[in-house]
Amino acid sequence: MTVRHEKVKKAILLLASKHLIRLDEGKIGKISITQKGQDLVDKLNSDFASSYKVVTNSIYNTLKNMSDLELLAFTHEHILNKE
Incomplete structure (x- = not known):
């Protein structure tokens, strides 16, 4: 898994x-x-809302190519072990 x-x-x-x-x-x-x-986006200016949409689309495009095993391992390491 890459650092990115x-x-x-x-x-x-x-x-x-x-x-x-x-x-x-x-x-x-x-x-x-x-x-x-x-609600948070609505409180901020429209430039932020546009940037937020670009960022979330970028995140989606990056994550959709990851394997289920990578996501499961990450979830276990960073969420389940903190509860």
């Missing part, structure tokens, strides 16, 4: 842990912004 993939997955899990995004159907390839995340 690791950083992207950490960002995804951080956003999900703060309930700003959700993984629809529990799948990493189906990411939606939550109402809390949308």
